[in-house]
Amino acid sequence: MNIEKKHTLFLRYMAIIALIFIFIGMIILQFSSTEEKLIVLFSLTIGYIILAVMVYSIYVNYVRPIQSILTTAKELTNRNYNARIYVPSYGDAQLLGNAVNTLARHLQEISIEQKVQASEWKTVMDNMESGLMLIDERGYVHLVNRKFSEMFGYSPNDCVGYLYYNVLTDKDIHKVVKETFLYEEKMKNSITHIMNGETQYIEIVGAPVINEAKELKGSVLVFYDITKLKRVEQVRKDFVANVSHELKTPITSIKGFAETLLDEEITDKETQKQFLSIILKESSRLQSLIHDLLELSQIEKDELQLSMKWIEAEEWLTTSVSLIEQQANKKQLQFEIYLEDKLAFYGDPDLLQQVVLNLMYNAVNYTPEQGKVTLRLYRDQDYTVIEAVDTGIGIPSEALPRLFERFYRVDRARSRSTGGTGLGLAIVKHIVEAHHGHITVESELGKGSCFRVVIPDKW
Numbered sequence: 278m279n280i281e282k283k284h285t286l287f288l289r290y291m292a293i294i295a296l297i298f299i300f301i302g303m304i305i306l307q308f309s310s311t312e313e314k315l316i317v318l319f320s321l322t323i324g325y326i327i328l329a330v331m332v333y334s335i336y337v338n339y340v341r342p343i344q345s346i347l348t349t350a351k352e353l354t355n356r357n358y359n360a361r362i363y364v365p366s367y368g369d370a371q372l373l374g375n376a377v378n379t380l381a382r383h384l385q386e387i388s389i390e391q392k393v394q395a396s397e398w399k400t401v402m403d404n405m406e407s408g409l410m411l412i413d414e415r416g417y418v419h420l421v422n423r424k425f426s427e428m429f430g431y432s433p434n435d436c437v438g439y440l441y442y443n444v445l446t447d448k449d450i451h452k453v454v455k456e457t458f459l460y461e462e463k464m465k466n467s468i469t470h471i472m473n474g475e476t477q478y479i480e481i482v483g484a485p486v487i488n489e490a491k492e493l494k495g496s497v498l499v500f501y502d503i504t505k506l507k508r509v510e511q512v513r514k515d516f517v518a519n520v521s522h523e524l525k526t527p528i529t530s531i532k533g534f535a536e537t538l539l540d541e542e543i544t545d546k547e548t549q550k551q552f553l554s555i556i557l558k559e560s561s562r563l564q565s566l567i568h569d570l571l572e573l574s575q576i577e578k579d580e581l582q583l584s585m586k587w588i589e590a591e592e593w594l595t596t597s598v599s600l601i602e603q604q605a606n607k608k609q610l611q612f613e614i615y616l617e618d619k620l621a622f623y624g625d626p627d628l629l630q631q632v633v634l635n636l637m638y639n640a641v642n643y644t645p646e647q648g649k650v651t652l653r654l655y656r657d658q659d660y661t662v663i664e665a666v667d668t669g670i671g672i673p674s675e676a677l678p679r680l681f682e683r684f685y686r687v688d689r690a691r692s693r694s695t696g697g698t699g700l701g702l703a704i705v706k707h708i709v710e711a712h713h714g715h716i717t718v719e720s721e722l723g724k725g726s727c728f729r730v731v732i733p734d735k736w
Contacts (some may be wrong), residue, residue, distance in 0.1 A: 290332050311407050312364065341415045342370040346377050353377075358385035375492045408479075408500030411486075412454065414493055416440050429481065430472060437525070441498075450481060453656055457483035457496045465505070514680075524566065527559035563712045583625040583711060590620040590654055597633050601652065610648050617655040624661075624732060635701040636665035636728050644669035644725070660714075665731040672720035680718060681706040705730075 302321045306314050352360035358381055362374040369734045402409055408425035412418055418436045426432055429445070436444045441452055449468045458465045464483045468475060480503050486495040536550045583659050597612060605612040633652070640650040653664040672680065683703040709716045712732050720726035 289334065292330055294328055294332065295325065307658070320481045334453065337372045339680040340388075342376075344372055346370075346374055350375055353381055353384060356388075358388050369621070373618070407547060408498075408504070410436070410498040410500070411495065412439070412441050412498065413495040415444070416460075419495070425500060428470070428472065430504060440616065452485040453481050454496055454498065457485050457604035458493065461485045461487065461493055477502060478504045508674065515682075524563070530559040531556050531563070561600075566681070566700075577645070580673075585623055585627065586626055588624055588626050588629070590616060590622070590623055591625055593630070594652075597637070598631055598652075600634065601637045601641070601650075604638060605650060607646070608641060608648075609646045610641060610644055610650055613649065613651045615651065615653040620654055620656065620661070621731060622661040622713055622732065622734065628711070629663075629732075632705050632708050632730060633665070635705050636663075636730070639728075640665050640669065640726070643667065648725075657731075659734045661734070663732070665728045666725065667727075668725040671722040671724055673722060674720075674725055677718060677720065681716070 282628045298321050302317060308319055342362070349362050360381060362378055366459045381635050402420075403423040405422055405424055408428045409420070409422040410418060410425055411420040418439055421431070421433055421436045425436075425690070431444060441454060445451075447468050447470070449466050453464050453466045454489070456462075462485065465481065467478065467480045470479050471477070478500040482499045482501070484499070485493055486497060488494050534556050538549065538552055567671050594616065601645055637650065639651055644650055648668045650668075651664075651666040653666065655662055664690055681702045683700055706716055709730050709732070714730060714732040716728065716730045718726060
């Protein structure tokens, strides 16, 4: 604002006073002599000057500060909390100006605190691992967080300001909201939601929002993704079922043949020997299964401690190669080993030896006679790579994602005939992950498979 605009009101006052003085002078001068006219003009001029000074003082100390206070108050009502009164004032106008400036500072501090709190709450809500939706008493959405957007694929702009049932069409969600409003209590339900072709299991909790006056002002919906819990529960059920099934077969065989030997008088030595051989075989299978279960349980524990050592690959493989060769020779398989010269790396030698033996035994067991199995160890940048390659029966592509699950078998009858427990690859996977590595598999039916273990140098 320039100087002319600042003094416009004052100039108007002075113009009005000047007109009044001129009007009074004209009347008085009509009844005055020549000498009296000079005195009247002088007196009027002095009076006008004195009155102008007084009016200017009132304007500067009171009128202009009040104008500034009004302007500042309007800025504060428009949420401009940076506005201040800088016009000098006097008396009560000064006290009023100071009070308005103090109020503006307090409002600015509150605004800053609210922005900080809003930022903190937004950060908290956006980093929650549960979806969040805030609905008012009319059913309009006021807020959603990042996790909600990820779960349902909606951006905040697609939700805020819209009725909740236009955003979420699932009737089970509508039921939770309606019951929350109706009973003014916490309500729960669960839904199945498909996102990007994958099934999600979501638990919904609706809680009423009630103010201090005990009035219902809306509802908060919290969405918990319980997909992993469902999968863990399913894995647990499958594990119990599989363990029961795997234990049932050898126990039934042992019990049956033992009862036959006890209840019937079998004089044929060959029959007795056959029954006892079956009992021995099944008990060995049972022992192997229990051993693998205990080993897997120990490996899966978080407190599993690796005995890390510097492994010289050539010396370390001596025992493993000997055992693999024996198995390969029994099936008349061609066994080859490729070992990079002077290969050495850090790891737990006993556990990694178990990895090699498990993978190679599988390669031998699932490769027909006259086939070929190969063990490769080499460096790839900052990794040590172990590969078990065979020319065996191969694995169907649909079975590859589940290959490392406990007790999973591509062909159950074929797997049992090889003497496997169905836990070998699960054990291998956990040992490799304990070394912060990973395992992959490539396979083609009728042509063979390649299991690749990658162990990093640095963790």
